Structure formats: C-alpha cells, structure tokens
Amino acid sequence: MHASLCDLITDLVQNSFEADATEITLNIEETEKNLNVIIADNGKGMSAETLEKAKDPFYSDGLKHQHRKVGLGLPFLFQTAETTGGTARIESEENVGTTISLNLDPSNVDLPMFGNFATAAVTLMTYGFNGNLAIKHSVNGKSYEVSKNELAEALGDLNDLESLTLLKQFIASQEEELGTL
Amino acid sequence: MAKMTLEQLRELRDSKKMEMTQRDGEEKAARIVIGMGTCGIAAGAKEAFDAFLDELNSHAVKDTRITQTGCMGLCFSEPTVEVIVPGMPRVIYGNVDGKVARRIVREHIIEKSLVSDHIFDKPAADIIK
Numbered sequence: 001m002h003a004s005l006c007d008l009i010t011d012l013v014q015n016s017f018e019a020d021a022t023e024i025t026l027n028i029e030e031t032e033k034n035l036n037v038i039i040a041d042n043g044k045g046m047s048a049e050t051l052e053k054a055k056d057p058f059y060s061d062g063l064k065h066q067h068r069k070v071g072l073g074l075p076f077l078f079q080t081a082e083t084t085g086g087t088a089r090i091e092s093e094e095n096v097g098t099t100i101s102l103n104l105d106p107s108n109v110d111l112p113m114f115g116n117f118a119t120a121a122v123t124l125m126t127y128g129f130n131g132n133l134a135i136k137h138s139v140n141g142k143s144y145e146v147s148k149n150e151l152a153e154a155l156g157d158l159n160d161l162e163s164l165t166l167l168k169q170f171i172a173s174q175e176e177e178l179g180t181l
Numbered sequence: 182m183a184k185m186t187l188e189q190l191r192e193l194r195d196s197k198k199m200e201m202t203q204r205d206g207e208e209k210a211a212r213i214v215i216g217m218g219t220c221g222i223a224a225g226a227k228e229a230f231d232a233f234l235d236e237l238n239s240h241a242v243k244d245t246r247i248t249q250t251g252c253m254g255l256c257f258s259e260p261t262v263e264v265i266v267p268g269m270p271r272v273i274y275g276n277v278d279g280k281v282a283r284r285i286v287r288e289h290i291i292e293k294s295l296v297s298d299h300i301f302d303k304p305a306a307d308i309i310k
C-alpha cells in the first residue's frame with residue numbers, strides 16, 4: 001500500500017479530479033503537535049449511502065477499475081488515522097462537493113513517512129484536469145500558497161519539459177523556505 | 182536556492198521561450214504518458230517521473246511533453262509509461278522504475294531503439310498513425 005502520506009494525499013486529490021471538481025483546495029498545516037490535511041472540492045459529491053460504501057475497502061464505483069472492484073484511497077485514509085490515533089472525516093453532499101480532513105499526531109511511531117511533497121505537488125498541478133487546484137502548505141507558522149491557474153498564467157503549457165522543470169524548481173524553493181527539503 | 186516569486190518564474194519561462202522559437206513548427210521529440218493511478222503511485226510512478234525529468238534535462242532533450250493518466254488497467258506491471266516518438270511505434274513500458282526511466286530516455290528517445298525487455302505492449306503497425 002502507500003508508502004508515504006504524500007502518496008495518500010495525491011490519491012485523495014485525484015479523487016477530486018475524478019469527481020469533476022473545478023475548484024480544489026489542498027491545505028497542509030504542520031506543527032510539532034499536529035499534522036492537519038484538508039482537501040475540499042466542489043465536485044459531484046457523494047450521497048450518504050455512497051459515502052458509507054466508499055469507506056469499505058471492497059468498494060470502488062466500478063467504473064474505473066474493470067479488473068478490480070476495490071478502491072484504496074479512502075480505506076487507506078481511515079486506516080492511517082486509526083492505526084496512529086488520529087482522526088479522519090469526510091463531509092460530502094451530492095452535487096455540492098466533498099471535504100476531507102485528516103488530523104494526525106506527527107510524533108506517532110506508526111505514522112508513514114511524509115514523503116516528497118515537491119514531486120507530489122508538481123504531479124498534481126500537471127495532472128491535466130480542467131479545474132483549478134490551490135495548494136497551501138504551512139510548517140510551524142511559515143507558509144506558501146500557489147494555484148494551478150497562476151502557474152499556468154506564468155508558464156503557459158504546464159506539461160512541456162521546460163515548464164515542468166521550472167515548476168519543480170519553484171515548488172522546491174518554496175518547500176526549502178519551509179525547511180522541509 | 183532563494184524563494185522564487187511568480188514574477189521570476191514568468192521571466193525564466195520567457196527567456197527559455199526565446200531560445201525555443203527557432204525550433205517552432207518542428208515536431209516534439211517525444212511524448213511521455215505516465216500512469217499515476219493509485220497502483221502506479223504505490224509502485225513508484227513518482228520516482229519514474231523525477232527520473233524522466235532529470236535524465237531529459239541532463240541530455241538537453243528539450244522538446245518533450247510529459248503528461249499523466251490514471252490507472253491504465255495494468256496494475257500488475259505498474260508503473261506503466263507510454264512513449265510516443267515520431268517515426269517510431271507507440272510503446273507501453275511496464276515496471277518502469279527510475280533506472281528504466283533513464284534507459285527509456287537514452288535508448289528510446291535519444292538513440293531511437295526500443296527498451297525491449299520492458300515493453301508491455303506494442304500495437305500492430307496498421308493502427309499507428
């Protein structure tokens with residue numbers, strides 16, 4: 001399963017892409033005592049019934065993986081929270097959107113490693129979905145914010161090698177400022 | 182590295198664009214599509230992504246596009262990567278870790294010879310446009 005929290009976060013944001021969201025925010029707030037991740041989208045949302053099923057590792061909407069009826073994103077979210085004494089919450093309303101919040105204890109020994117957020121952010125920004133993604137990352141009070149719309153405005157085509165390379169440098173320089181690299 | 186502003190990002194991009202203009206109209210050297218679904222990511226697709234960026238830059242293969250797709254339905258051989266080079270068959274490679282990604286850049290994209298031991302799928306010649 002996922003080796004890092006960044007992989008889990010990527011998976012959850014991809015769920016928002018797949019739900020046809022046009023506005024997605026990813027907010028990561030780290031302090032010594034708390035690791036807080038909030039992902040909010042205005043996508044198709046889930047009915048109470050779908051949401052209940054989606055928590056089950058043996059549920060996936062059946063459209064994506066013809067070979068596999070098992071979703072891994074949400075189950076891993078809950079598993080991570082449960083095994084580390086954290087909390088995970090999903091609020092969702094059909095045709096309105098979904099908000100996922102994850103609250104973890106950064107000192108818990110069972111917590112998966114955080115992983116490389118710069119690469120995760122670059123892949124999310126260039127995934128090729130039509131909406132906007134705004135990322136805010138803060139560590140012990142220092143923070144930066146960046147959105148896909150403003151990056152596309154500065155770089156043009158985000159998927160050519162020059163853009164990808166500059167984008168990675170850009171995010172890495174922000175992360176460096178936070179002291180995560 | 183000092184914290185970069187969006188303004189600096191735009192300027193860097195513009196200066197790169199000037200170098201590029203003389204190549205306008207030429208076909209891209211390559212298109213790379215990386216499977217970034219859950220299975221791909223768990224299997225190391227992000228490492229492959231970083232390796233592609235790094236290797237392409239170190240050989241100055243500039244005119245390349247890298248895009249991503251979700252699950253390609255080939256979970257058992259993730260990470261999977263599709264490589265499209267003009268004049269060559271479209272190929273899907275399987276089990277692409279960082280090392281294989283670097284080989285794909287050197288052998289397939291630069292030397293124009295397939296990385297045969299990692300080919301997952303090669304469509305018949307008549308469906309290649």
Ligand SMILES: Nc1ncnc2c1ncn2[C@@H]1O[C@H](COP(=O)(O)OP(=O)(O)OP(=O)(O)O)[C@@H](O)[C@H]1O
Binds near residue numbers: 070097220
């Ligand atoms: N943000 C969201 N908006 C709407 N529906 C969602 C959202 N996140 C999850 N879902 C629903 O919950 C189901 C389970 O999600 P989960 O990420 O666990 O699996 P999956 O996306 O189907 O497959 P996988 O992530 O393993 O490729 C999805 O198929 C989808 O129907």
Ligand SMILES: [Mg+2]
Binds near residue numbers: 015072
């Ligand atoms: Mg998912």
